[in-house]
Amino acid sequence: xxxxxxxxSKTGADExxxxxxxxxxxxxKKAFFQNVKSISEYAPExxxxxxxxxxxxxxxxxLSLVSYCDGDLVVAGNICAVERCAL
Amino acid sequence: MTFFVRFSIRGIxxxxxxxxxxxxxxxxxxxxxxxxxxLCFSVKRKEEKKVIAIFASSCYxxxxxxxxxxxxxxxxxxERSGFLAGALCSFLAxxxxxxxxxxxxxxxxxxxxxxxxxxxxxxxxxxxRPYTADGAALSVEVLSVRDVSFCSVxxxxxxxxxxxxxxxAEGERAEAKPLLSDCDGVVESIVVLSGTPAVSVGDAVKxxxxxxxxxxxxxxxxxxxxxxxxxxxxxxxxxLLLLTGGDHISLEREGDVWCARYRRIQSIYFS
Numbered sequence: 001x002x003x004x005x006x007x008x009s010k011t012g013a014d015e016x017x018x019x020x021x022x023x024x025x026x027x028x029k030k031a032f033f034q035n036v037k038s039i040s041e042y043a044p045e046x047x048x049x050x051x052x053x054x055x056x057x058x059x060x061x062x063l064s065l066v067s068y069c070d071g072d073l074v075v076a077g078n079i080c081a082v083e084r085c086a087l
Numbered sequence: 088m089t090f091f092v093r094f095s096i097r098g099i100x101x102x103x104x105x106x107x108x109x110x111x112x113x114x115x116x117x118x119x120x121x122x123x124x125x126l127c128f129s130v131k132r133k134e135e136k137k138v139i140a141i142f143a144s145s146c147y148x149x150x151x152x153x154x155x156x157x158x159x160x161x162x163x164x165x166e167r168s169g170f171l172a173g174a175l176c177s178f179l180a181x182x183x184x185x186x187x188x189x190x191x192x193x194x195x196x197x198x199x200x201x202x203x204x205x206x207x208x209x210x211x212x213x214x215x216r217p218y219t220a221d222g223a224a225l226s227v228e229v230l231s232v233r234d235v236s237f238c239s240v241x242x243x244x245x246x247x248x249x250x251x252x253x254x255x256a257e258g259e260r261a262e263a264k265p266l267l268s269d270c271d272g273v274v275e276s277i278v279v280l281s282g283t284p285a286v287s288v289g290d291a292v293k294x295x296x297x298x299x300x301x302x303x304x305x306x307x308x309x310x311x312x313x314x315x316x317x318x319x320x321x322x323x324x325x326x327l328l329l330l331t332g333g334d335h336i337s338l339e340r341e342g343d344v345w346c347a348r349y350r351r352i353q354s355i356y357f358s
Binding site for chain 2: 066067069
């Protein structure tokens with residue numbers, strides 16, 4: 001994702017935050033996550049993703065995993081919130 | 088086009104199954120949690136065996152779900168490949184047989200049948216061959232055979248029919264035999280191919296009257312004609328019914344007697 005690389009280089013975070021989780025939510029309908037290490041919990045209302053140094057809690061309705069390949073995860077459904085919590 | 092296989096895994100915390108797949112670098116698609124302990128997902132078809140192997144030695148129960156969409160159609164086609172092959176063969180056979188000739192019938196060819204068959208064969212009308220000949224052109228060619236006065240070549244089903252009209256020996260002898268009327272009536276129509284008409288449409292004729300003379304202006308000795316006569320007969324109902332054979336224009340009562348109006352066709356060497 002060139003956009004993420006661009007943002008990282010602009011903010012000077014390319015080295016310090018390499019391998020960290022990155023995500024984008026599109027209008028609460030689709031979300032794209034990078035560097036996801038595992039899915040620790042999955043229910044249509046709640047999704048817990050594990051990444052380097054943190055966990056992400058995705059909450060919403062009718063959540064489904066469109067694809068999960070090489071740490072890239074696409075989530076569909078009514079996404080209400082993405083919260084970050086420490087491991 | 089990528090084909091997918093859908094699996095369902097059952098066990099405590101089935102999300103962990105996804106981690107197993109992730110560790111083996113297997114991409115999963117369209118993950119849906121059906122129950123608390125059941126998760127459905129799709130993987131690429133080429134990774135099907137790998138997925139089964141990963142879950143074979145784990146505490147998860149894995150089931151392959153029936154294919155959907157394109158995969159379902161493909162699966163159905165594969166399952167019914169024999170039937171499809173049979174249907175295709177039948178279709179091709181029917182399409183091929185539609186053009187095939189299985190029999191050649193020459194009707195009324197008489198002594199000229201051999202010559203006519205030879206002409207048909209020369210033009211490609213043969214058994215177990217496709218029918219590609221032009222019927223009209225073939226008829227013209229058959230008409231060039233001596234004594235053939237009429238020809239119609241056509242294909243019906245798998246049979247090619249050649250209907251032939253010959254100028255027969257009887258025709259030659261009929262020179263002195265005109266076409267006579269065998270009933271009383273009024274001439275409705277008259278078609279003369281050869282010979283001289285002795286009556287015209289609307290003329291009243293009686294039984295024994297000459298309808299067509301054998302000689303025409305060209306001096307042809309073969310009369311060929313067809314005359315339709317409208318007849319009227321009176322009598323008993325059943326007599327009239329027997330007379331007309333049921334093929335009457337009208338059969339009605341006139342006073343004390345019954346009156347039948349019917350059509351008589353008189354023809355001589357008319358194909």
